[in-house]
Amino acid sequence: MDTASRLDTVLVKTASRCNFDCSYCYVYHGPDSAWRIQPKRMRREVVAAIRARLVEQAGCQEAGFAIVLHGGEPLLLGYRRLAELLRGLRAELPSGRYPISVQTNGALLSEELLDLFAETRTSVSVSIDGPRKANDLARLDHRGRSTYAATMRGIRLLASHKESESVFAGTLSVIQPTVAPDRVYGFLKGLGAPSMDFLLQDGNHDRLPPEKNSFRSTKYGEWLIELFDLYLDDPSPVPIRIFDDMIKLCLGGVNQKEGRGKVRHGILIIETDGEIRKNDTLRASFEGADRFTKRWNIVDSSLLTVLSSQEYISYTGMQLPSSVQCQGCELLPVCGGGMPLYRWSADRGYDNPSVYCHDHAILIRHALERLRDSGLNDSLILPASSIHVS
Template sequence: MALQLDTALIKTASRCNYDCSYCYVYQGKDTSWRAQPKRMGLDVIDSLVDRLIHQANAQAAGFAIVLHGGEPLLLGLENLTILVKKLREKLDSQRYPISLQTNGALLNKEFLDLFSKEKVSVSVSIDGDQGANDIARVDVNGKTTFSKTIKGIQALRSHTDSEFLFAGTLSVIQPSIPAKITYDFLKSIGSPNMDFLMQDGNHDRLPQGKSSFKSTEYGDWLCELFECYTSDSSPVPIRFFDDIVRLILGDSGTKEGQGTDPYGILIFETDGEIRKNDTLRSSFDGADFFTSRWNVRDTKISEVLSSKEFSEYARMQIPICESCNSCEYLSVCGGGMPLYRWSESNGYDSPSVYCHDHMKIIRSVKERLLLEGVECT
């Protein structure tokens, strides 16, 4: 049976006002963003909204809509208003949550009033305190972006609807900064939910701060973070750990990269092209293209979802290598995100470059659950 649409990730703008050194879009091997219109035009917005509404009527489950970039606020207030109003006219906020992933610099009252009215929640990308954030999150002149992001978070927190609006923070792990400093800082700025990402990397290009395939710098950092989480009497939810616990207990995860459930994720570029998960771009130039080069102007989403090429792409989420398939951690780890399995010589047919980090943190969470007397699968 064809997968249903699970996440529609919309690239409202294909450029960014920051120039983060680890960015998989602008600093990686992919160059296709250069050919994209800087912002999504009204004709593409019309076609895209029609396709999403059609898909909502064609499938039983709801789906999440994520406004993404580049920096999604670069679309501008006028066109963003048109996009979210059109979506909300037909798609209710319960079954079709809309969220925006932003660096926070352009957040102001006008945007926030719109998001409050149309039920769009906001997650802010920030890697921790200024020391952590300044490692990679800089502007086009290489200068710190920290105060701009903090100003955006302050605008978010001071809005009358902040409880709904502020969905949380998304941080790329900086293993050289103690996890406790990062956790305490994110808590101090009022993050209501934290999520963390490993840095991009693969078997040909090791992630920043990782010395070898077998090293566990990220696993160690995550164990330290888990300790902060579990020893805090009023902890801020951390999606990464909550999913590990769910999966250990035999339930499903909620996001690609953990567990073995495939997710129906499609990316919509500013010119309307429909693509695979854009994180694949860090593997090689064009890694996120479907051969068919579908576009919302001429293709229904259901046609993409029922295609052979989409099934092959969805199957990529599940690792095929022997090490993963015989691994006791597979049901929780899921082989990690496909981009981390890449090598020129082996394609995606290897365990994650974070394999030993995954094992370390999963073991640690499991031990903790057993200590608490929780029965694990």
């Protein structure tokens, strides 16, 4: 099978609502309103179809794929149906080739659920933006109250579970550039998570990300440089995926996730009602940006039908930037033009560099300098000229 039509990651939206109301969430506060007409929880026949279709797909491609339970808040599906889904999948799909993970805000974690995750070799990543000050900037509940304590309770439960080592995958934080990176890094390290990852805030050329006052601003790049230095200078660092991916790319390796590098990733979403969609981060651009024209549903369509379609190939092709600036940019092999949602503008579509272009550029140049200074000059894939700050 051509890698362009291979499944790498499937995100399963087990619940379309969330018990939190984070102000930056592209699902509920972006231009798309699809969640309003979705069933609140995935029905039993959709759960059964997912199991059957994923097993079918596993028989159609050599490479394994990752399964991520996502929402809304995925734990809102409830123990019984989650158990049906996870036990059903794990009975047919071995963990080595088919990692299953859950991305949760942590508030609904319980011993019973953690035992289920341990039994089905499902790992858990918890969303938290840092100490209370950082977390309270956006991660509030539907009545505007802090969710910090609820998430911390879940993390403590997770960290103290008897099989925490295999179940606790790490933390995922949206960057809050007004909170100093050393406070965030020190705090997250103290949680005992085995890894961290960071996301840029949503935004595009028509709607700049918070705290970024122009396309040329480098607020996020400066924040990331400070974090990168803390990471590199830490004698006992906790792995940070976003940086490990970047370092790997600088040294000629391959990116693990979309949004960097030049390798395309096959990502599909299964909505709560079973509809098969493109990566839902595209919703941050405009209403319906993540829909396929044919509106396939997992109940009556195989994933192979979608993966073999011309529309799927065009969609994965979007990961490679089309803009003249990116095409001519010496940093493209590492930067990759950023995720498509960050390239959007109403007048040019996705034919722009990332709105974070200048942030990416100063970060990558800094990383190259640090790697060169560590004696890795001969292994860097970018020419020395890339290292000079323009």
